[in-house]
Amino acid sequence: MPALLQLKQISKSFGPVQALNGVDFAIEAGEVVGLIGENGAGKSTLMNLLGGMLQPTRGTISLDGTPVKITDAISAAQRGISFVHQELNLLDNLNVAGNIFLGREPRRYGCIDEGKLAAMTQPLLDQLGLDIAPDQSLVPLTNGQKQLVEIAKALSMDARILILDEPTSSLTIQETDTLLKLVETLRERGMAIIFITHRLTEIEKVANRVVALRDGELAGHLTRAETNRDAMISLMIGRDLSEVYPVLPTEIGDTVISIHALTTQRWPEGGASFAIREGEILGLAGLVGSGRSELAQAVFGVDVSPSGTVTVNGDTLKRGDITDAISHGVFLAPEDRKASGLVLEMSVRENMTLNSMFRFNRRSLIDVAKEKAQTEEWRCEFSVKAPDVEQPVGDLSGGNQQKVVLAKWMTLNPKVMIFDEPTRGIDMGARHEIYQTMVKLAKTGCAILMISSDMEELLGMSHRIGVMCEGHLTGILEPDQFSEESIMKLAVETAGKPAVSTK
Amino acid sequence: MFSRYRKELCLLIVLLFVAFWTIIFSRNREADNLLTALLESRFLSLRNMENLSRQIGMYGIFSLGMGLVIISGGIDLSVGSLMALLGTIFFYLLTGGHPWIPGVHWSAAIVILLMVAALIGLLHGWLIAKIGMPAFVVTLCGLLGYRGLAQTMTRDTSLGYYDSVHSVTGLESFLTGKIAGMPAAFIAFIVICGIVYYVLHLSVFGRYLLALGRNEQAARYSGINTTLITIFAYIACTVLGCVSALFFALYTADVVPSMHGNFFELYAIAGAVLGGCSLRGGEGTVVGIILGTTVLLVLQNMVNLLGYDSSFSKVITALVILGGVLVDRFEIWKLVSFKKTKTA
Structure with missing residues (x-):
């Protein structure tokens, strides 16, 4: 019997850049495949081919053994492929039901039949164990609940293949557990699920099989039995960790920058206090949306912080004044290269x-x-x-x-350099060069703040790791405390806000 | 160099085409041979050239200002109304005919007027860049408000400067006279072109303005004071509008606030856009703006000289702008689809 979905010798190039090169991939109904790979390995490109956002340069995609052309998102949906993106694609000005059936609303006399819409939505929400009303506004929902609404949307389209792209990157531990259980339930019902994540423990929990990509090529497979952290890392990286991450400088000097109770506009109730010394790289971890980038922007002066102080070599920076930050040698390499x-x-x-x-x-x-x-x-x-x-x-x-x-x-000649996600979407070769540049910079006595969502990067490139949660700095880890678990624990420290329930 | 000015070259070809067309059909039909017939065409006559160059000067000056604002990623819809208001204030300054406005010597009047214009530009820029109001809304209010104010001040009648309190002899030769055989407005335009070229294409300010128009956030993250630069662009627009307003006021000799400078902001936007400025900002050259404005005025001139239906001239103008931007859009479309494949 042919596989539910089969990709053969898929290649995709963007001009001179070869994003995918001869990748084979298959998934059966009732199977969860963990797709792993470093930033820039080609995971997103591969999934965008399935979602119809991109067309392969070469190779074939077959569903139930029949070659198909997925020309756009609609044709993907018609074929039962549903894509839940990392960044949520929901409209805040519509309610839950309106979002789920956007573009497919039941109509009556040319108007939206709200009653029928709610009736169609309720069973989907029940199925997911989501305790909210169909006419609930989207605004007060947590990220986890919004993620589930996205999945409800996929279910409403009778998806056979569900692609989850980093579904847990902004979820708390409890929400993550709920999601993983749901993935299990959906799998038992015969759905094929492609699960993309950077959190390898989740893969260990939920995947039947692991496929690893590296620099646009298939790096290898792991069966459930073979799946463990070390095996996955060595597949993804394809070399020793020590080759990727250079030796950090050992000479740490005096304090260059000290930040005291600094808040941001997004998190006026939060606050962070820490100091970075000459030649030191402080990693900054946390969930997506935990206020790390905002903190960086507040230090640099793009964000006018309501309170707190930043002191560089004894001088206190003016709040919200980029020019002042720059004249004191405080620079920011922002998260979104293309936008800022x-x-x-x-x-x-x-x-x-x-x-x-x-x-x-x-x-x-x-x-x-x-x-x-x-x-x-x-x-x-x-x-x-x-x-x-x-x-x-x-x-x-x-x-x-x-x-x-x-x-x-x-x-x-920076005195303090802030890197916000310095290697997002960057291939291994260039990453290595960027790490070396960072180390070279640290050796000149510059204090470095490195915000990252990549666990390996944080563990491999930091002298200390600060962790943020909801605008607070919840702790700073010393090297002997470094582990993925200890970071995650601090990252969800104050989490567990009461979820919205309007029923 | 050639590829950088590709757009401008296309525009130059259009301009030459329109000019030749007009020369051929306005040729002196009584001349002995074709060459003299063409040389003696009404288009090339001294009177027409003088008139045309004055028009290009007057329209070009405020179009350059508009170009700077468009390059910054903004828009100024108030230029035409502002010119009506400034013309009104200028004549009141000369005659002292309004209870709130003292009559002064014309040189002082010019200085005061430029200051008023700069203050209005400052207000626009401050509301847009500092307060964060949309440029469209701020200047739309200007479009309605300034003309309304001018009409209120004059009780909606026309206003001249015949009973001015001081002598205006110097003024007339200064603004409507000729220098080296060319209208003063045209000479002023050439000088201003030079200044704007320097500012936009050679100076640090110009680099910042282009960066800001392309990507305001990236410019701000580079430590550029984008607020200040945006404000400067709006001030440049109103001040250049003021210079134009002075020439227009003297050219028409009396200001009818309900008509004066009507739709000028749209001519300026059309000229700038035809000249290759992108309304998304960050794109545009001085040469392009000059050519865009000139093409529109030569088209108008053609319609007048050849006796085409003047109402139809608007249709021709519309088609030329539409065609020009369509060609541009085609390129942009290619660019965008290229970017999509890159970022996906």
Whole structure:
């Protein structure tokens, strides 16, 4: 009997970048396959091919043995493939039922039949054990409940194949447990589930089989019996951890930056106090939405923090003043490179110098020749793979874009450098270079704050790890306390807000 | 270089085409040979050239200001109304005919007017960049308010400057006279083009303005004071609008607030957009804005000279703008689909 879903020799390239290369993948009904891989390994690309967001360059996708072309999200849904994205695709201005049946509302005299809509929604919610009313507004729901609403949407479309892309990245431990139990129930009912996550313990709990991708290629399979943490890591990374993460500098100097009871606009009730010393890398862990990026933005001055102080080498920074932060050598390589790190349409040259025009300012005129020569030098120093500095940064790969961001700030001699998710969406090769750059930077005496959602990265690249939860810094771990469990425990410290129940 | 000014080159070809068309059909039909017939065409006549260059000067100056605002990612719908208000205030400053406005010498009047314009630009920029109101709404209020204010001040009648309190001899030769055979407005336009070129394409400010228009957040994260730069763009727009308003007021010699500068903001937007400015911001060149404005005015001139139905000229203008932006859009479309495959 042919497999429910079979992918054969799938390749996908974006211009010169080969995102997937000859990947085979199959899943049967009643099976949970854990799909693992580092950032940039090609998991999202592979799933986007299934979801109809992308078309393969080569290879075939077969359902029940028949080759199919999935042209868009609608055709994916018609074929029973449902995709629950990492970032929730729900509309806050519609209620639960409206979200679940968006675009497929039952109609009566041309209007939405609210009664029927609610009646259709209720059994779906019951099935998921979701104790909310169909006409419940979406706004007060927790992320976990919203995630379940997304799954209800998938169920409503009679999905046979469910793709869950990092479903737990913003969930608390209890919510995660509920979700994992639900995955189990759905599997027993004969659904095929592809489960993508960075949390390897979840894979151990729920997956029947593991498929690992690495740099766009199939790295290997693991059966349920073979599945354990070490096996998965070695498949994903394909080399020793020690080869990926460089040796951290051991010389730690005096305190450079100290942050005292700093709050953010998102979490005015929260607060974090910590200090980073010369040459030290402080990792900052926490769930998605725990306020790490907001904290970084508050330190840099993009976010005007309501209270608290940031002191750099004895000077207190003005709150909400980027210029002041920059003049004290406090820089931020932001989480979203494309939205806040770079101007994609501008060239490598223009991006590298956007924050340091004073170097090329000759009576308010730009000394373009000097700018060109200087950025060309930086391009080589940071090994940015681009034909020349006139290339628009939008044309570069994620890794090279990040190198442009690094070059932009590191050439200004940072005292404190904040990296927010420095390696998200970046392939192994470039990651390694970025880690080495970070270590080199630390050796110059710079204090580094590294926000990351990647456990291995946090454990491998930090001198200490701070953990945040709901805007609070819940603890700082010393190397002898480093473990995924201890991080997770702190990350959900104050969690367990009462869930909304309106029934 | 060639690829960088591709858009401008296309526009130049359109411009030359329209100009040739007009020359051929307005040729001197009594001339002995074709060459003299073309050279003596009404299009190339001294009077038409003078008139055309004055128009290009007057429209071009405020279009450049609009271009800067559009490049910053904003829009200023109030330019035409502002020009009516400024023209009204200017004439009251000359005549002292309004109880709240003292009559002063014309040189002082010009200085005061420029300051008023700068203050209005500051207000626009402050509301938009600092308070965070949408540019469309702020300047739409200006569009309604400034003209209404001008009409209220004049009780909706026309206003001249004949009974001015001080002599205006210098003023007329200054604003409507000729320098080296060319209208003062055109000369002023050339000078302003030079200044705006310097600011936009050579200075640090221009780099910041382009970055801000493309991606405001990334510019802010680079430590650029985006608020200040946005405010500057709006001030530049109103101040250049004011310079244009001075030329227009003297050119028409009396201001009818309900008509003066009507739809000028739309001509400016059309010229800038035709010249390659993107309404999404971050894109546009001085050369493009000059050419865009010139094409629109030469088209208008063609319709007048060749006696085409003047109502139909609006249709032609609309089609040219639509065609121009369609070509541009086609490129953008390719760009966007390329980006999608990259980020997915």
